[in-house]
Amino acid sequence: MSSNQKLFNFFVIGLVVSLFFGTPLVAYASDNETFAGFTTDAKLPDNQYTKEVTYFDLKMTPSQKQELEVILTNASSKEIVVVPSINRAQTNRAGVVTYSVKSETNNAGLIYNVEDIITIAEKEIVLKAHEEYKLKLQIKMPEQPFEGVLAGGLYLYNKTTAKTEGNIKNHFAREIGLILRTTDKSEEIVGDLALKKVTTDQENARNVISLLLENAQPAYLSAVDFKGTVTKSGSQESLLRLDKKNLSIAPNSTFDLPISLDGEPFKAGTYEFKGTATQKERVWHFDQTFQITSEEAKKLNQKDVSIKKENIFENRLVLTLIGLLFSLLLILIVLLSRIYIKKCRMKKWKERQRKKKKRTKTLKK
Structure with a gap:
């Protein structure tokens, strides 16, 4: 051979x-x-x-x-x-x-x-x-x-x-x-392609959207191109894109096709996947809605090694709190300063009054 x-x-x-x-x-x-x-x-x-x-x-x-x-x-x-x-x-x-x-x-x-x-x-x-x-x-x-x-x-x-x-x-x-x-x-038997479900998953400790695809026919599928997008349900804005070329699919097989989040965290909500697979003149269209729960997103995000760990100074809430604390501290400093200055002035005034009285007594004598 x-x-x-x-x-x-x-x-x-x-x-x-x-x-x-x-x-x-x-x-x-x-x-x-x-x-x-x-x-x-x-x-x-x-x-x-x-x-x-x-x-x-x-x-x-x-x-x-x-x-x-x-x-x-x-x-x-x-x-x-x-x-x-x-x-x-x-x-x-x-x-x-x-x-x-x-x-x-x-x-x-x-x-x-x-x-x-x-x-x-x-x-x-x-x-x-x-x-x-x-x-x-x-x-x-x-x-x-x-x-x-x-x-x-x-x-x-x-x-x-x-x-x-x-x-x-x-x-x-x-x-x-x-x-x-x-x-x-x-x-004469030709392969077929069906989208069974869309789920969250991880690949190499990185977040992905996983498409479970199935060829339930006893025939190979070759030279398949696959394109798709993930959007927020009800929105036209594309959040994730998939573009795979020349896929080969075994007879009677199911497999997961991942869409990488590229270091972005999962966010809870309802999403929609729309995709198209083509093989020469054959075309398959897919459209499926899926949900990501808060618990699911938090669990996977904690395991994702590619997500940038949030710097405390990049958190808007933390920045707001720091700003408020700084403002309160500044106000407190101003108030304490004014009180101190007022006390100093009062002390000097009393001292002048004491000296004035002393001079008056001396003159009378």
Whole structure:
């Protein structure tokens, strides 16, 4: 299998746990054996539906059983441990199809899960230096035909190279796409897009508005552009904007698409999201109202590390109170000064009167 073919390419994924935020970040690198430490070669069978690709895309019949083969080669001079798994295709928060984790729930419209249909006997594979290993994948198709495609992937990560440095964890992996279909008409099924709900959330300890989107059809959606705005309910003024290009969405998947607040705090109130998704001539329109409570806003704002901590001198109320206190202090100083001056004058007057009386007595004598 050529390593420079891009469709369903074997990704090298670095999972980074942020030192400050404690949230995994996914970074993609090129298909380079230096990173993963091993190479993969998928042996495509005769029933490969799409011939020009390097991933598995198989047309099969109900109840059919088949064995697939992937050759793993340790490209390093040291022993490594590779962990394989079959995972259903999912869509991540960046709008990218991924096969890196097991699915937690079945999404709407999903009849069969590829994780139940394709199995691997090995939990771990130990590869000696430059050793080659034939990994077998067992397929047992459902008894009934199905529309569209079942999509997943073979995920392989190098357990040996997984490192922890402080709070940062890294491991490198490869993915090989796995698509199953039972009919030539599977391509007639097209993906769809629905907005399920709009909520407040956080990403990397930063406030976001989260759009829960769903493709409930057994077909991929690719090259989707998504635009939207958030306004105060009843207002035309745009508070937040979203502009995403070239999204890829897995079959029967739901995913969160975040809109960043860019360091601004949540404010309680009723808001409205309006958006449009386009794929060539296809267009989807979305319009949904949502609320942010005071309690919800306060809780998330306290956790947001990007919100500028308010300087006491930038708070208008505090400034007003300081101004009032200063004015009262000034008035008090003026009053005390006048009282002091008056007392001093009175003292001097009394002193003059005393001296005057004394002189008068002296003259009489």
